[in-house]
Amino acid sequence: MNITPFPTLSPATIDAINVIGQWLVQDDFSGEVPYQADCVILAGNAVMPTIDAACKIARDQQIPLLISGGIGHSTTFLYSAIAQHPHYNTIRTTGRAEATILADIAHQFWHIPHEKIWIEDQSTNCGENARFSIALLNQAVERVHTAIVVQDPTMQRRTMATFRRITGDNPDAPRWLSYPGFVPQLGNNADSVIFVNPLQGLWPVG
Numbered sequence: 001m002n003i004t005p006f007p008t009l010s011p012a013t014i015d016a017i018n019v020i021g022q023w024l025v026q027d028d029f030s031g032e033v034p035y036q037a038d039c040v041i042l043a044g045n046a047v048m049p050t051i052d053a054a055c056k057i058a059r060d061q062q063i064p065l066l067i068s069g070g071i072g073h074s075t076t077f078l079y080s081a082i083a084q085h086p087h088y089n090t091i092r093t094t095g096r097a098e099a100t101i102l103a104d105i106a107h108q109f110w111h112i113p114h115e116k117i118w119i120e121d122q123s124t125n126c127g128e129n130a131r132f133s134i135a136l137l138n139q140a141v142e143r144v145h146t147a148i149v150v151q152d153p154t155m156q157r158r159t160m161a162t163f164r165r166i167t168g169d170n171p172d173a174p175r176w177l178s179y180p181g182f183v184p185q186l187g188n189n190a191d192s193v194i195f196v197n198p199l200q201g202l203w204p205v206g
Contacts, residue, residue, distance in 0.1 A: 005192035014193070018185050025180040026157040035177065036061060038144040039137065043129040043159055044069020044098030045152035046077035048085060049199045051102060053181030054150040055110040064116050064140075065106055066147075068133045069098030072124040097121035126155060130162040137174065146175045153180035 009017075029035070042054035042065060058065035069075075078101065079093040091104050099121040106112045118140075123132045129151075137144050151159040160178045167173030187196040 007192060008188040009193055011188075014186055014188060021154070021184055021186075024155075024157050025153040025183050026160055026178045027180055027183065028178045035146070035148075037063060037146045037148045037177065038142075038174070039064045039066055039140075039147045041066045041068065041133050041147050041149045042102060043126070043133075043149070043151040043155075044072075044075075044078065044102060044123075045155070046074065046081045047152045047181075048081055048088075050150050050152060050181035051105060052110075053179065054148075055106050055112065057148060057150075057179070058106070058112055058116065059110050062116075064118055065112055066118040066120065066133055066136060067099040067102045067106070068120040068123050068129040068136075069102070070122045070124050070128075071095075071097050126159055127162055130159065130166050134163070134166055134173075143172075144174045146177060148177045148179050150179050150181055153182065153184055156180045 037057075040054050040058045040061075040063060042051065044067065045051070054065060057063075075098055078098055082088050082091050082093050082101065087109060088105055091101055091108070093101055099119045103117050103119050106117055107114060118136055120129075120132045120136050123129045137147070149156075149160060149163060156178055160176060163176045167176075182197065182199060185196045186193055188194070
């Protein structure tokens with residue numbers, strides 16, 4: 001897929017975009033995740049660094065990974081990101097729900113056991129990600145006290161607000177912690193806008 005580079009922007013505009021971006025990500029941690037949680041919730045998206053971040057937490061802490069995502073308006077972006085990934089491109093995508101695709105990545109590449117992967121494959125938007133994930137957590141044998149939520153950084157704050165709104169009247173609701181996996185930052189090169197912290201599997205700037 002050929003993307004036309006986005007032309008350079010003024011330093012003030014770049015700074016403003018990055019300020020908004022830092023606000024959107026709502027990172028409850030500084031750097032790595034030091035807090036032991038009971039569960040990681042990965043809301044389906046097409047940003048590979050966030051997917052890897054969620055899998056890493058689940059693997060390192062040996063806790064369940066709840067993956068939420070059916071087939072929605074942006075699922076084709078995930079298909080494209082998988083097809084272009086140097087390792088994950090062996091995963092079958094077409095016609096499959098986001099959660100089942102990401103579950104394959106979690107198991108095959110991050111070696112998370114099947115029994116530690118909880119799949120919610122019916123949601124089609126951010127609100128359903130939260131509602132259906134919470135419903136699945138309520139079925140867990142052991143109560144989840146703390147959950148780390150990982151999402152596309154630009155949708156992180158919205159997603160967290162949705163989780164907290166749904167459980168706001170429940171005193172026994174989990175403590176929701178926000179972790180975007182990384183904070184995207186833009187800058188200029190000689191003739192276009194670029195990510196200053198490029199990672200494998202980011203959206204194109206164009």
